[in-house]
Amino acid sequence: MIRRNGGRRRLECLAMQTAMIGPAGNDAWIEGLAAGRGETTAALRDRLRRGLAAALAGRSDVDDADLDDFAQDAVMRILDRLDTFRGDSAFTTWAMAIAVRIGLTALRRRRWRSEPIDTVAEELVAPESSDSVSASRHELITALRRAIDEVLTSHQRRVISAELQGVPMVVLSEELGATPGAIYKASHDARKKLKTALARMGFDVESMNESLSGDSR
């Protein structure tokens, strides 16, 4: 009798643990989520929340309600994109990557939107430091300024400018009405054009690296 009760308790304990950590193996996760099993969804949400808490520990701009929201949003996104999981990693790591992107994207948007506009003005008039850079680096910077003016479209200049000033991708995407993929392509095309233009001016990758690593004093 005692043994039977002990066995039942162990089974109950095992069931609770299974509910907390979720099923074992990718197929079991996907099967449970695709079937809409509540315990699998809850286990995923719990796992993502704990992971987010670890990933964002020490940040003053995150509270418990944020972690709940991020985990919930991630579960919804994962359920929506279950068929895009390629099976080349642990399912839970793939899911965690999605949760991390959702959380950090929300925090970047919030931070950018809440900072005073004066910060931007200060950045735009930041003094140049040409007297402290080496001659070769100064030449590279001068060539780069010229290449920006000569080869980039106004849209590419805007994207590059925003990136250099740390505008989050999500904000840029919303402001320009373009997908993040389209913005990345604009940035990539701009960098390739600048690379070609700099090569024409005598700056290949090797000489650029030398210029950038040169002692500035």
Added chain:
Amino acid sequence: MNRCRAIPDEGAMKPTDDQLNELARLIGETSEEEIDCAELLQRIAPYLKAVTDRDELCERLRQVAQHLKICPECHEEFLALAKAEGIELPDCT
């Protein structure tokens, strides 16, 4: 009054030397073919495992490594993912 920050318009582009140094670094890292942030999200989990296990990177994971050098947001997410998974990354990452 705290007004919302707006993205700079093209006409206001006055990059500092430090910003141009960073742009030069990015240009040096630029490849003819690159994956974007959406594709990176699909490959970051196997990349994390390969880095943790110190496996040699296949071409599709080398593209992940290249993207992480270009994109500070994806790099931040990679480090956060490692923390979330309780993984201590090798120094080289």
